[in-house]
Amino acid sequence: MQVLNRPWGTMHYRIDGPANAPTVIFANSLGTDLRLWDAALAEIPGIRAIRFDKRGHGLSDLGGDYAIADLADDVAALIEATSDGPVIICGLSIGGMIAQNLAARRPDLIRAAVLSNTAVKMGTAESWTDRIRTIETRGIAAIADMVMERWFAPTFRARPELALWRNMVIRTSAPGYIAACRALAAANLTVQTAGLRLPTLVIAGDSDGSSPADLVRATAALIPGARFHIIADAGHLPCVEQPRAFAATVIPFLQEHSR
Numbered sequence: 001m002q003v004l005n006r007p008w009g010t011m012h013y014r015i016d017g018p019a020n021a022p023t024v025i026f027a028n029s030l031g032t033d034l035r036l037w038d039a040a041l042a043e044i045p046g047i048r049a050i051r052f053d054k055r056g057h058g059l060s061d062l063g064g065d066y067a068i069a070d071l072a073d074d075v076a077a078l079i080e081a082t083s084d085g086p087v088i089i090c091g092l093s094i095g096g097m098i099a100q101n102l103a104a105r106r107p108d109l110i111r112a113a114v115l116s117n118t119a120v121k122m123g124t125a126e127s128w129t130d131r132i133r134t135i136e137t138r139g140i141a142a143i144a145d146m147v148m149e150r151w152f153a154p155t156f157r158a159r160p161e162l163a164l165w166r167n168m169v170i171r172t173s174a175p176g177y178i179a180a181c182r183a184l185a186a187a188n189l190t191v192q193t194a195g196l197r198l199p200t201l202v203i204a205g206d207s208d209g210s211s212p213a214d215l216v217r218a219t220a221a222l223i224p225g226a227r228f229h230i231i232a233d234a235g236h237l238p239c240v241e242q243p244r245a246f247a248a249t250v251i252p253f254l255q256e257h258s259r
């Protein structure tokens with residue numbers, strides 16, 4: 001377990017892989033911690049993988065409310081503290097929004113981006129307000145079944161591990177989860193993302209109930225030269241549901257842009 005001190009509190013991160021391998025930094029989604037990437041990383045050898053828990057998730061502190069740009073600033077600080085030169089970023093969902101924001105504002109730190117199951121805008125302000133209200137009135141467990149349906153295709157929902165992912169959501173601190181919902185409600189990255197000029201791979205899941213493939217494709221279309229790939233039998237978290245297919249999609253891109 002490693003610690004980065006930030007003005008808002010303590011940020012948890014970890015590094016795996018050879019010190020001299022190309023660095024890839026992974027940004028998690030809403031309601032998950034850095035274990036989100038366990039299965040995919042087991043299929044992606046030869047990288048130095050940096051993972052972290054964003055504010056209010058996993059072992060990291062919350063501080064107060066924040067915007068997507070503040071989360072991107074945390075990642076910038078983590079890169080500066082751990083790495084020489086620009087890195088590849090791989091972000092999923094809100095993690096993909098962090099990646100878009102950081103690539104737009106700090107091109108000196110990011111050489112290429114993998115944007116998984118993300119968009120320039122996710123959900124509506126009303127949908128996030130409804131979710132926050134449910135958590136405030138009935139607790140975070142009240143949203144868990146709805147979230148599982150958005151995250152996973154039916155095949156995965158029948159597997160015993162579903163209970164573990166459900167527990168991950170339920171055990172996220174309610175204030176931490178709500179702060180991320182507020183940041184999502186306020187975020188629209190259309191202008192920033194349309195200005196991106198870096199190698200980008202965009203990934204969608206064919207059964208994603210949160211960022212449907214057409215929404216993800218529309219974000220890819222904003223970035224000149226971006227590649228777009230749909231993973232079959234995968235919902236919002238293809239790195240969990242289809243780690244081999246996820247790795248097979250990502251590895252050639254990482255190899256191409258690590259040189």
Ligand SMILES: O=C(O)CC1=CCC(=O)O1
Nearest residue numbers: 029030093094147150210
């Ligand atoms: O919980 C969801 O609906 C999925 C999601 C939206 C943003 C994010 O990071 O995850």
